[in-house]
Amino acid sequence: MKFFCIHEKEDTTFFLLKKACSEKGIEFFGINADKFDFLNPPVLEKSDMLYRISTSARAVNVEKNLYFEGLITFHSKHGGPRASMDPISTYKANDITMPKTLNLFSRDRDLLQKYVEFLGGFPIIIKSLGGSHGVGVMKIDSFSSLFSVVDYLLVSQKKAKFILREYIDIEKSARLIVLGDKVVDSIEYAAPSGDFRTNVGKKLSVSKKTFSDDVQNTAIKGVNARGFEFGGVDILIDRNGEHYLIEANFPCFFPRCQMLTGVDISGMMLDYLVQKNEDLKVTLS
DSSP states (O other), X not given: OEEEEEESSOOHHHHHHHHHHHHHTOEEEEEEGGGOOTTSOOOOOTTOEEEEOOOSHHHHHHHHHHOOBTBBOSBOSTTGGGSOOOHHHHHHHTTOOOOOEEEEOOOOHHHHHHHHHHTTSSSEEEEETTOOTTTTEEEEOSHHHHHHHXXXXXXXXXXXXXXXXXXXXXXXXXXXXXXTTEEEEEEEEEOOXXXXXXXXXSSOEEEEOOOOHHHHHXXXXXXXHTTBSEEEXXXXXXXXXXXXXXXXXXXXXXXXXXXXHOOOHHHHHHXXXXXXXXXXXXXXX
């Protein structure tokens, strides 16, 4: 078997997966999305494994170009990466607990006022989709701030996507790594002084943490609902102990968990794909 890794830079994720492949006797091949030749793509065969670690649009297009039924991936739905769905509507359709959330498309003042009322009043959150480590997450405390920020975002950042979200008063948040139908690792973030975001800055307050069955089940449900068998799930836990799914990320930056807790996530990922291939052979025989 061969493992093909779509990337843009050789980062920690790249090297952890490469090391895991070496330890398990699996051939590792890096596919640089920035240098990908759509006229002469690499030839993948059935039973080869494919995983994308980059989140860029180009890397996504590379994955879609290479994918065919029979490849071994973390996609569970027919069509693989081409069967993409809107995350927010997917969570809602599957009754997954999350903060009230709306896609942001309009600068209309009356509509924005209606949205604020729906979200429970100020403060509210504006989030730029695709950001990481808290970048692009904004806390808005008034209509004057909301109107000016929305004007700027929708006029100057036309290619970006934004959401409006109910503000949840928290002290900590969870990151859970889901593989198949279970949580294999998890950590907890604490918000730094003077910031409402927990996963932000260079000096993070993060520790190993095992969460309740309810929190773990929400994480598993979030990943599986989106058609994935692997993912990193961000969950907020408020001061009353209630939890809310923020997003189920695929791909996800699992090295932070692996290097903090010592859980061999990269090795488990490969074991999962190898077993998936074996199960597929049995099904087809």
